[in-house]
Amino acid sequence: MxxxxxxxxxxxxxxxxxxxxxxxxxxxxxxxxxxxxxxxxxxxxxxxxxxxxxxxxxxxxxxxxxxxxxxxxxxxxxxxxxxxxxxxxxxxxxxxxxxxxxxxxxxxxxxxxxxxxxxxxxxxxxxxxxxxxxxxxxxxxxxxxxDNLVLLYNKEKISEEPTSWEALWSDEAAGEIIIDGAPDLQGMSLMLILNDIEGADYKDTVDPGIARLAEIAPDVQSWEPTPDAYTMINNGTGAIGVGWNARAQFYADEPDSNLGVAIPEEGSVFQxxxxxxxxxxxxxxxxxxxxxxxxxxxxxxxxxxxxxxxxxxxxxxxxxxxxxxxxTTPERLESIIDIDWNYVAEQNDAWTEVWRRDIIGG
Incomplete structure (x- = not known):
């Protein structure tokens, strides 16, 4: 990158x-x-x-x-x-x-x-x-x-624009988190970001990222949002979650939209x-x-x-x-986490099994 x-x-x-x-x-x-x-x-x-x-x-x-x-x-x-x-x-x-x-x-x-x-x-x-x-x-x-992963939030339910991925652990997020879980790339990307924040190299281990997601699992309202996370957060079904920036910015611009988009300061990943x-x-x-x-x-x-x-x-x-x-502002580019997506694809099935065992079914 x-x-x-x-x-x-x-x-x-x-x-x-x-x-x-x-x-x-x-x-x-x-x-x-x-x-x-x-x-x-x-x-x-x-x-x-x-x-x-x-x-x-x-x-x-x-x-x-x-x-x-x-x-x-x-x-x-x-x-x-x-x-x-x-x-x-x-x-x-x-x-x-x-x-x-x-x-x-x-x-x-x-x-x-x-x-x-x-x-x-x-x-x-x-x-x-x-x-x-x-x-x-x-x-x-x-x-x-x-594209890049962002935080999505409902502007009526979340009082201030989030600046950190830690917003998923806030009191306002409790019971109202929307995440497309593994094998979806959004859930995998969030795991890789949290893993990096914890100081781990995903090619060595993703355990720290898995552990952090397991912490908020009881507050996740849906791991398979229908029709999608953007709609569920915009209409107030959920309060906060993750999605891709391009679609999020588009939906945020629609008339009467309640969808907010935040690019956390710790960085993100490019898709x-x-x-x-x-x-x-x-x-x-x-x-x-x-x-x-x-x-x-x-x-x-x-x-x-x-x-x-x-x-x-x-x-x-x-x-x-x-x-x-x-x-792609200079300061945000400096915090982009480099990911070998070919390696991620090779690990996808194994990591998905860990998700099902330790996060979704934990």
Whole structure:
């Protein structure tokens, strides 16, 4: 993460923008279009909900204006794990051309042959992508966005904006905590943050993080919030919890929202999404044109300013007001905890069992 820190620290106005997604124009059924760098029919798989709407508005629609002979259909999915499952099921005859999902899940796809390497000459914007070498082998899909874990709180139930993860242990939090538990990445990320605060290296042990979560387990109202933690805390079902900054900032901006967002002073972790070329796609040329556009400074800035994701392209410059609502201010970058998400993915099943035994079922 050092490269990312240097890239952001070198710019006074680097911000992360909120991403906006709309409905995409679907490809014409039954028509065959020749694949080239300027023509094709693409299906792009990504996250559902507000990400779908805003990614479509900020990235896909401008792309189709610039490349009118490349049609793009957005294929929404609930999670990275669901995307991987879908791509596995269609591996012998893929219906998807491009997918953006969590990098640890994407690396599993790389190993299984679901994704293929990019041609650097066809994706020149990948040269300006930060931290790609540390988490990706070869020329597989690079990072496209960064997000970070935050505290969510109901502004009517929590009297002051929290400044520390210790707010989860406050009297106001008692019985009203909402956390997506393991195997969800939010719960895993909170465990890693608390483990770091306790001075432990997660590659040696996560026992301190587990122990801290076990302390608040009796006050957790839900480990599987429905529909999600943002909604439950915003409507007052719960008082405090954790979530991802991009979605949290978006929901906090909605009219009459009671959702507050806090980036604790002890630091956070970055969650990385990568953008990937599906192996066996009928449109590899058009797909790499789209990936290159999605990695461009313009597309990165547009999506960031819509949903407060941090751009992966070091050339994307954001407004200071946007940066202030992300973890990419110079002081916050200094407290970001470096995580090897490939290692986390390898430990996921074992750690989930510990969660079930010592936290959720403790």
């Amino acid at each position: 050092q490269n990312l820190r240097r890239a952001y620290a070198s710019k006074s106005g680097i911000a992360i923008a909120s991403a906006s997604t709309l409905m995409l124009t679907a490809c014409s059924v039954g028509e065959t279009v020749e694949d080239s760098s300027s023509s094709g029919q693409l299906r792009v798989m990504g996250y559902a909900g507000v990400v779908e709407q805003h990614y479509t508005e900020a990235v896909i629609e401008p792309f189709m204006e610039e490349y009118p002979d490349i049609e793009v259909e957005y294929v929404p999915s609930a999670s990275s794990a669901e995307m991987l499952g879908t791509l596995r099921s269609e591996q012998n005859s893929p219906n998807t051309d491009v997918a953006f999902l969590d990098i640890s899940i994407a690396n599993t796809g790389n190993e299984e042959g679901i994704f293929q390497e990019l041609d650097p000459e066809k994706v020149p914007n990948s040269e300006n992508i930060e931290d790609s070498d540390s988490e990706i082998d070869g020329d597989f899909g690079p990072p496209v966005t960064f 990385t999404n990568s953008i990937n070329l599906v192996a066996g796609t009928e449109y590899p040329e058009a797909a790499q044109t789209f990936i290159n556009y999605a990695l461009s400074p313009e597309a990165q800035q547009s999506f960031s300013e819509t949903m407060y994701y941090a751009p992966a392209n070091s050339e994307a410059e954001l407004d200071n007001a946007v940066t202030a609502r992300t973890a």
